Amino acid sequence: MIQQYPSALLENAVNEFAKLPGIGRKTALRLVLYILRQDPSFAENLGEAIIQLRKEVKYCSVCHNISDAETCSLCSDPSRDASTVCVVENVREVMAVENTRQFRGMYHVLGGIISPMDGIGPSDLQIESLIQRVASGQIKEIILALSATMEGDTTNAYIFRHLAPYNIKISVIARGVSIGDELEYADEITLGRSIINRTLYNES
Amino acid sequence: MIQQYPSALLENAVNEFAKLPGIGRKTALRLVLYILRQDPSFAENLGEAIIQLRKEVKYCSVCHNISDAETCSLCSDPSRDASTVCVVENVREVMAVENTRQFRGMYHVLGGIISPMDGIGPSDLQIESLIQRVASGQIKEIILALSATMEGDTTNAYIFRHLAPYNIKISVIARGVSIGDELEYADEITLGRSIINRTLYNES
DSSP, rough: OOOOOOOOHHHHHHHHHSSSSTTHHHHHHHHHHHHSOOOOOHHHHHHEEEEEEEEEEOOOTTTTOOSSSOOOTTTTTTSEEEEEEEEESSHHHHHHHHHHHHOEEEEOSSSSSSSSSTTOOOGGTTTTTHHHHHHHSSOOEEEEOOOHHHHHHHHHHHHHHTTSSOOEEEEEEEOOOTOOOOOOHHHHHHHHHHHHHHHHHHGG | OOOOOOOHHHHHHHHHTTTTTEEEEEEHHHHHHHHHHSSSSHHHHHHHHHHHHHHHOOETTTTEEEESSSOOTTTOTTEEEEEEEESSSHHHHHHHHHHHHOEEEEEOOSSSSOOOGGTTTTGGGGTHHHHHHHTTTTOOOOEOOOOHHHHHHHHHHHHHHHHHTOOOEEOOOOOOOOOOOOGGGSSSHHHHHHHOOOGGGGGG
């Protein structure tokens, strides 16, 4: 389809928006026209927020989570249990685990998972720094909380192999039938796992 | 749901993105994290494109389309027929009509349609300037190309009433069964209209 934009400024803004994942040219144009209908401060605030974030973003020197300071608010919170570290892929999973209010330990953000298909190997992730954290001696348990996918399993196995020499507990989050799910719709592998890893009724 | 962002900069960027139509907080976070993974120039380009567009956008003094100059490229094109003006809602419809390559006249961009529900009345739109364009005498035909909705019909009627005193042709784009559509699925009103406004077979 031919698309003749009546203005180079408009075309440029549409092009930049359309580079974002899940945003096609039609959506980009709709967003840009929406911005044009708003107060000038709207565009100013959005544009500045994007530029400032990318320019001033920091990553916590301990857990590598996105942070405003040298050490993030979680790592510098003395009420949290520094002996238990939950290993996650990204900041989104930190927020997801925090929202459960079931975990009071620390985190370690890998920044991704091992995915040969996408060219992401162990050296692209914060695995070496995790090993160093464990080697420093304070950690008693590592909880691996990665996606239940092949990439997640590969990353779990890699981390497990490299942490095996250290005398710590390494656990993986439970996999089973989701709460609220009807059993007949659960896939065989999940259902099989949930039978093998069954828990005592009075403990659940 | 509680959502504790680990960084105020991150939260601010997510908030600004989530103000855009059709973008919720989860999508906003996904977009922001995508931007963080890109080269710093990516955020710089996107942010600047948004700010610059809003700051420097111009509207054509003749047709009110978005433009880089005082007069847009369509209005200043001497090869186009200035005696026929196609009235559209927005820049998107200008682009849509241009893409058909079936029209070589000029445009008039209303900037919306009359919609009492949204508090948009005739005075919020470029209708007065359309009447002035017609009054200046050069225009022979006005083609109303608005949406086939109640708001579009109301706007058509309003414009028709105000242009009636001038001795010009006023037409509305054809409404009928879309090309490629199966007749049994066409709605009754569209099908009824398409029978009333039938065209001679050798003219179609």
